[in-house]
Amino acid sequence: MKLKDFLTEKWMNNYEREARYNLTDTSCDALSMNDLLACQPDALADLPLDYGWITGDPALRQEILSLYSSQDEDTLTTTCGALQGNEMVMAMLLGDQDHVITFTPGYQQFADFPRWLGCDVSEIELCEEDWSLDLETLKAALKPNTRLIVFANPSNPTGTWLNKEQLNTLAAIAREHTKTTGQPLWILCDEVYRDPMDENQPAISDVYEYGVSTGSFSKLLGLAGLRLGWIKGNADLIDKINTFRDYTIISAGPLSERLGAIALQNKEQILDHTHKTVADNLEVLRKWLKQTPYFSCVLPDHGTVAFLKIPEGISSERFAKDLLEQTGIFFVPGSCFHKEGYVRLGLGKTHEDLAGVLEKLDAWTQNWLAHLD
């Protein structure tokens, strides 16, 4: 089976470099090497650029484990990004004809990668008024061969967030299904938008025995350039994944891992900047949403992404293309998430004058709608 184009990535890759005002990025401000090494300027000087520690530098592993309440050494391995972590988990857990449940609108990897593996995938629609998940709908979608529920928490692009109570309910449903079928029903949460400093945002791997958490440096920590992530979960699964890693990456590399350790040793400082940026952007957005006649949005409690509702009855792709071409304002259209009527809004980047850009967006939209054929 042919792997489908990954629409968001294709859109970003095609158009991102034309953007003057990137309002759609899911990452926070990218740090530079100087930023990161300010407190330890010689941290890398003598580092030998060999394969390093195969399943992760001990200092890095210790920092990552501290983000979880269960901290067994054999429940963690490192990857070249959380995306790869998700790939590896799905490649190890899933086989032909297995059934997988994910949510829509959501991240395309969770639906089309299992399909490429030969799985039957159900995409459960989130409730459009607040992007919440109806757990009863999920329950009804379960089949005897359901092996995995996979989603991002918080989610991209909707900002949907399952709190502790909802995760516990989900775990109870999965536990019951496991008992009934005699086969583990796994839950994979991509937690790249989870704030590890917020104790109200538990990791699925701390909540459920077949829960697997993936995480990375790319989003809240602004270090996508490290291409570094991790998988935290059941020790037997991690062991299988370590074998798969021997066939695919060997290690995530000592350079990225040392930098990752430094970042996590200084996470309070980095996350302070992220919290402030997101809070500032949300404040501007709240004011703007009260008065814009064209747009509305369910602003999320957590994460760095929201789904901005655009005027009805127009093509999100044409809207995004014309907007980019004529103003330099950049969005990923809802069509990339198979959901018309929206564009993806990023909350984590510092903008010089976000209020001004949003004003420009309103003015342009008014004019564009007036001249639409």
Added chain:
Amino acid sequence: MKLKDFLTEKWMNNYEREARYNLTDTSCDALSMNDLLACQPDALADLPLDYGWITGDPALRQEILSLYSSQDEDTLTTTCGALQGNEMVMAMLLGDQDHVITFTPGYQQFADFPRWLGCDVSEIELCEEDWSLDLETLKAALKPNTRLIVFANPSNPTGTWLNKEQLNTLAAIAREHTKTTGQPLWILCDEVYRDPMDENQPAISDVYEYGVSTGSFSKLLGLAGLRLGWIKGNADLIDKINTFRDYTIISAGPLSERLGAIALQNKEQILDHTHKTVADNLEVLRKWLKQTPYFSCVLPDHGTVAFLKIPEGISSERFAKDLLEQTGIFFVPGSCFHKEGYVRLGLGKTHEDLAGVLEKLDAWTQNWLAHLD
């Protein structure tokens, strides 16, 4: 199907850190960040650690393309190491029940990764007296559903090297098979041990229209720590792989890619050191092989690996374990390549006193054999 343990990687990971004299590593001396940045100390300072260029930094791509005679932009993409390049090529080309041919002793990924994908794999034995490949044996192994021939050139662990003429013959065989079956017969060469400065070592992607070359910074350039490699081949295949990359890595990362560009801009200097190290080691080995009563070896023309013949009738694993424990001399045993009677010898590392270590090896072997139960 369960992915088999990757025996070499497992061995290295279990024992490598106990080694005092590592005589088995396939990489050359690892550079440090200071070594690499000596000529451009500020090269990284302001680099934003975001995703970077999705299919490779333009400066890096230009340097990589210059290593090939065909230099079309759409025939190249970057990866997190050549191992991952091989994985991606095989994942995109192969399906259930396809037939794959590789050589043995060889690199385990080439046999067991396609098996994990559901393929039927034939492992052709190399001729033990000189580790050469008999092209007639290969021809006889072809089946109507053979889709891929995969090997490393030069090879790990035997140092087997197919020269230009042999590659052309192989390409002709594959071309004929493609014509007969109406389906491309691909040839994937892992060229991590190929010296790109040696015009006598052509790349398969320059020789055959369905030839795919993978390369990396890990071996001759001593930069495994970058976890950076590439795939060079047919543009349609590269396009498919770029889609797969969107689901698995997004990018190889701006940090590794900028460092990779610097390394290739200074490749003469780095490779000079490699050439000198390998030549020095070969000289010591040649002298030793003339007088050792226990060992023999086909020393290779190219690459950094050879297969050292140990005394007959003993377990290579027990030999390697006892040797490591009692002397600190470290080898990967032939059992990791499903071939008794040998251990893997690495040629690329600087040793303080290789002649002395080999003397110690002889003395220990004499004593060990005398006391063998």
